[in-house]
Amino acid sequence: MTSIDVRIAMNGVTGRMGHRQHLVRSVLALREEGGIRLADGTTLRPEPVLVGRDGARLRELAERYGLAHWSTDLDAVLADPSVTVYFDAQATCAREEALRKAIAAGKHVYCEKPTAADHAGALALARLARDAGVRHGVVQDKLFLPGVRGLRRLLDDGFFGRVLSVRGEFGYWVFEGDRQPAQRPSWNYRAQDGGGITGDMFPHWEYLLRELFGPVRSVQAHMATHIPRRWDEKGVPYEATADDAAYGIFELEGGAVAQFNSSWAVRVHRDELLELQVDGTEGSAVAGLRGCRVQHRTDTPRPVWDPDVPCTEDFRGQWRQVPDGEACGNAFKAQWELFLRHAVAGEPWRWDLFAGARGVRLAELARRSSAEGRRLPVPRDAPRELP
Template sequence: MAQIKLGVIMNGVTGRMGTNQHLIRSILAIRKQGGVMLPNGDSIMPEPILVGRQEHKVKALAEAHGIEKWSTNLDECLADEENVIYFDAQMTNFRAHSLRKAIAAGKHIYCEKPTAGSFEESMELARLARQAGVKNGVVQDKLFLPGLLKLKRLVDSGFFGKILSVRMEFGYWVFEGDWQPGQRPSWNYRKEDGGGIIVDMFAHWRYVLDNLFGNVVAVSCLGVTHIPKRWDENGSEYECTADDAAYATFELEGGIVVQANSSWAVRVNREDLLTIQVDGTEGSAVAGLRECKAQHRINTGKPVWNPDIPNPFDFRAQWEEVPDNQLFDNGFKVQWELYLKHVALGTPFPWDLLEGAKGTQLSELALQSWQERRWIEVPELNIREESRDAEAASAAK
């Protein structure tokens, strides 16, 4: 049985998500299981090299997990022909510059989102990757969460009938950092460093909505900086210049209305940090990260408004759990396995840099909506047209 080895440059994985989700629970987990197993008995084995700007952090991370290769010199890593994949989980402000280098070096690209600090820059990266002929992908991890996979199963089965509306609640209280350390890095709350919940989360909401319910065609958004000052990792006070909450309404193809609240200044009184309720003519469902409950039309209760008596209904008891019916692996790992197959075998991988650009586009339009206090159309067709233009220009060369 043959083993296909793929050198993977992992840049920026010293951060919490990069370490836990991409390194430990994805790449190292894949190596521990013997690689990505193929039907013919062969396997694909990722060979990571860790890269970062701070030597002590990269070295310590590599030693902690028995990884032989690490470096602070990205250019040297890109020049090594054994490294065929470049992965980026850096702060957004650093990502586009490094991706351009990797594309120019002929590396296949896989990266976190947002892919760049602006829609124009994210489209440039998509065009450069297409022109260079390198395979490229963007992390869209929430599509592989068990709760959303169950929700997708209901959508595909026609359970909802005509989908009417979607309500999304995301967030939790992030401590300010004075008397209790915050759970998120301080740059998240500085606009000049690429922070803000709109930039961070709307890239997720774009691919979730597009893939589960229909393309986003319009957005209305109000952003807020609820907490004006916080304390950073060194205990120093700083002014918050980025939004920490966003209250948005999206219109999807087919007239579906989506209400989405995103906040780092909310205390959780729901079953999960993210809940998505879908209401349709034939049924409804509420999904969290791992669980999903549904209520069909024939099982829907018939409440009557009467504030003069105690509520006679246990509304939550009227919902039924959607069963697992399968084993769910870590969502980041699942997408990594699909991407490694895409590079090694050319199997389909639809979540490319062009898809990533859609998320950046929605973030920019939401910020514009907030600034101008009006609805903004989302010209998705323009993205496709730019893609075709880029392909035509590449073919002409």
């Protein structure tokens, strides 16, 4: 049996997401499972090369997981011909330059979103990768979550009839950092460092809406900085210049309307940190990260508005759980496997840097909509830039 070592330069693994989801639960997990088996019997063995600015933290991670290679010299790693894939989970402000270097070095590139600080930069990266002939991808992990996969099955089966609306609720309370440590890095709340919930989450909403219900054709948004003062990792107060909440209404191709509330200044009163409610002519569903519940037209109750008497209906109890249709592992790991199959063997793949650019564009239009106080159209993509 043939085995191929796929050396992956992983930049940004000292951060929470890069460490937990991408390094440990994806790349190392795939390696521990024995690698990825291709149709011809070849096994791909992912081998991470840790890259970053903090040598001490990289060394500690390498020792913890028994990894032989780490470096603070990105240029040297990219010059190594044995490294075939570059992955980036750095802060957004550092990503575009590093991706350009990796593409110029002929590496296949895979990265977190947003792919760049603005749409022009994101689109330029996608075109650069296309013209260089390297394979490229962007993380779109929400598509691989069990709850979202449940929604996909319902849509494929025609459960909803005509989809009328989608309502998304995402967020949780991120502590300010004075009395309790913040759960997110301080750069997330500084616009000058690429922070803001609009740039972080609207790319997610773009691909979820596109893949499940259709492309976004217009956006109207309002951004807010609800918590103007926070404390950084050293306990030093700073002014929060980035948005910590964003409220968006999206018109979709076909006429359905979607609305998303995204906030790091909200206390959770729902089953999961992300919930999507889909309402259609024949049925409705509420999906979270893990579960999905439905109510068909034939099971829909007939509530009567009467504010003068207590409500006795158990509305939540009137929905039924959708059985798990397939075993779902870690969403990041599932997409990593697909990308490595694509990068090495050319297997089908559609979540490329052009998809990443569409997410950046939606966030950019949302910021402009908020600043100008009006609804904005979302342009259609050029045919060569669609997957």
